Amino acid sequence: MLGRLLLSAILILGAGPGLAEVRIKDIVQFEGVRPNQLIGYGLVVGLNGTGDSMRNSPFTRSSVEGMLERLGVGNLSDEDISTANAAAVMVTAELPAFGRPGMTIDVVVSSLGDASSLHGGTLLVTPLVGADNKIYAVSQGPLAVGGFAAEGAKASVTSGVPTVARIENGATIEREIEFELGSLTTIRLALRNPDFTTASRIAEAINTAPVAAHARMLDPTTVELSFDAKAGIAETIAKLENLTVEPDSPARVVVDSKTGTIVIGADVRIDEVAISQGGLTVSVSEGAAVSQPEPFSIGETVVVPRTEIGVETKDSGFAVMGGQVSLRELVDGLNAIGVGAREIISILQAIKAAGALHADLEVI
Structure with a gap:
């Protein structure tokens, strides 16, 4: 029964009359239009005894000392800094493409020491730097923790990950990435799934559309666009990214041996075989x-x-499948001999070993 249900699901996923047309913007990435990763080291305070232990986290103690010195509080001994209400954290965020100063972005705060929970904490001012070590944003604010931890004398319970938190709109952009889209005369489109046929169809769709740009396929991953001198690049991209094409891809069978999941592409073909x-x-x-x-x-x-x-x-018994079997015929044939999901995996591997499966068999 499980095999029949699974094969029915496979039939629905892959036996349609070809792939549907999709927008160009959904299968390519435009050169320069991409996010950038930011990172920073900060301090969370206000924890209810669930922060880092100063004995086991010397970097937290140094951070607390440095913060207090900058605020005019100095000459403190190790005994004076014995709080468990602070935690050292790493703060990460993504700077979106064309992020402008004053815009806000979300940040993720992750504990660095031995804090048991960040619940109820507040992140102090934390600069966020990029790969070039320049400050692009500054983060601060109260944390929102999804998990929780509770502990008693003889038992404890933890749900989720209480040492990771988020701050919605918790960072303000202070610097933007230097990229002038309007100054470009050419721009490249990178296909998310490289394919010669798909790249050729994208170039043909752009060249036949009423847009002020010319497309040229460079390789299965890249299509280069050339713009007219007087054309607005942003307006032209807005028009061409909504053009639709029918993407192509190699025939592939994907098998997850751990869960018994099998996905068969619509272009999979099998030579004449007899299966028992x-x-x-x-x-x-x-x-x-x-x-x-x-x-x-x-x-x-x-x-x-x-x-x-x-x-x-x-x-x-045997089930005989004629030459160049389609996906639908394959599913019907396997259903006819009443095999389950685990047996189907073995059958597909055997057909591949026999040289009758004209597709990539990927086992994950």
Whole structure:
């Protein structure tokens, strides 16, 4: 039954009449239009005894000392800084493409020391730097923690990850990436799934559309756009990114052996093969019998182990599939011999080994 349901799902996923047309913006990335990763080191305060222990986290103690010195509080000993209400954290964020100063972005705050929870904490001012070590944003604010942790004398419970938190709109952009889109005369489109046919169709769709740009396929990953001198690049991109094309891809069968999930592409073809799926099932059951001596005799009661073994042979016969079998015929044939998901994986691997499967078989 499981095999039939799974194969029905496969039929729905891959047996349609070809791939649907999609927008160019959904299958390519425009050169320069991309986010950039930011990172910073900060301090969270206001924790209710769930922060870093100063003995085991010397970097937290140094951060607290440095913060207090900048605020005019100095000459503190190690005994004076014994709080468990602070935690050292790493702050990460993504600077979006064309992010302008004054815009806000979300940040993720992750504990660096041995804090048990960041619940109720507040992140102090934390500069966020890029790969060039320049400050692009500054973050600060109260944390929103999804998990929780509770601990008693003899038991504890933890749900989620209480040492990771988010701050919605928690960082303000202070610097923008220097990229002038309007000064470009050419721009490249990078396909998310490289393919010669798809790249050619994208170039053809752009060249036949009423836009002030010319497209040229450079390789299966890249299509180069050339703009007219007087054309507005941003306006032209807005028009061409909504053009639709029918993407192409190699025939592929993806198998997840851990869960028994199988996805078969619509272009998969199989040469004429005969498939037989059978197996031997051996069942072993253990029991015990009690042996007692005859009345008025000398003897002991003995427990005697008892083992029962049953053997069941299953033979589904052969299912013959004609030359160049389509996905629908493959599904119908496997359904006909009543195989399950695990058996289908073995059958597909055997067909591939026999050279009859004209597709990439990817096992994950």
